[in-house]
Amino acid sequence: MRILLAEDDHDLAQRLQPLLEQAGFVVDAFADGHAAEEHGQVEDLQAAIVDLGLPGLDGLSIIERWRANGRTFPVLVLTARGRWHDKLAGFDAGADDYLTKPFQPDELVLRLRALIRRSTGHASPRLQCGPLQLDVNAGRFSLHGSELALSPQEFRLLGYFMHHVDTVIGRERLGEHVFDSGFDPDSNALDVLLGRVRRKLDIDLIQTVRGQGWRLTAPA
Known part of the structure; x- marks a missing residue:
């Protein structure tokens, strides 16, 4: 399963990528918002993990552009913003789930699998x-x-x-x-x-x- 990881925190990305690969995902990682947005427009992805505070193009704009162009793969948002109106903005942009930093890496994997399972019509784990x-x-x-x-x-x-x-x-x-x-x-x-x-x-x-x-x- 191919997923996109858009995270500009180098240390966090370096921790998450091997974890996700060990869980069975092929990870396309980006630290720049424009590059992540362009990749998501053309690649066959099963899901995306997107940090909201990306350089170049913020996470909300990325998700909005994907959804406007008919990209329907599930998106899990990562952010340090824990306020409700920030979460609401993410959902309004087209995000499917929301994880506030700091978080447990295992929770990220579990949530990602659940999103993919629901998006492919598999309700059973x-x-x-x-x-x-x-x-x-x-x-x-x-x-x-x-x-x-x-x-x-x-x-x-x-x-x-x-x-x-x-x-x-x-x-x-x-x-x-x-x-x-x-x-x-x-x-x-x-x-x-x-x-x-x-x-x-x-x-x-x-x-x-x-x-x-x-x-x-x-x-x-």
């Missing part, structure tokens, strides 16, 4: 595909009831499939959500990663759709 289950809140996969050990990249790949069960996902789209922005569609990195995940599943859940990509589907 658990996603199921045959014997494979993803506990969204705990950030844990299980297969036939036993926990599945996955690397961060393997988790991101399988998590993206779980949020798009029975959907054919192409190479470029999948690669961009698993790797960083420098993903090369012509490399074999994605094939190697898929091979590792398939061996760990030990069941034919990820099917190859010739000429189109791959699909996660429950066995017949």
Whole structure:
């Protein structure tokens, strides 16, 4: 799952990015408001975390521009402003949730997962595909009831499939959500990663759709 992090506090961004990546997200991080706004207009994002006090373009203006252009991914606002009218301004601009600094990093991850779950129509904190289950809140996969050990990249790949069960996902789209922005569609990195995940599943859940990509589907 690819998300955008717009935070100009370098120390905070440096703490949050690895935390979010460990939770299974591909993170596009920006410290400048204009750059963050432009990125959110064109990229396929599952969510955005936006600080209100960004240089160049403030967070409220970023969210308003996204919403005006039909960008519907959920937005979690970060700010040191805890007053109610500041929160109201954020919601009016189109934010979906609000977290006041300082906050617990684990709470940020939980809220972000909840936003993504609601935005994709998954009211349950658990996603199921045959014997494979993803506990969204705990950030844990299980297969036939036993926990599945996955690397961060393997988790991101399988998590993206779980949020798009029975959907054919192409190479470029999948690669961009698993790797960083420098993903090369012509490399074999994605094939190697898929091979590792398939061996760990030990069941034919990820099917190859010739000429189109791959699909996660429950066995017949």
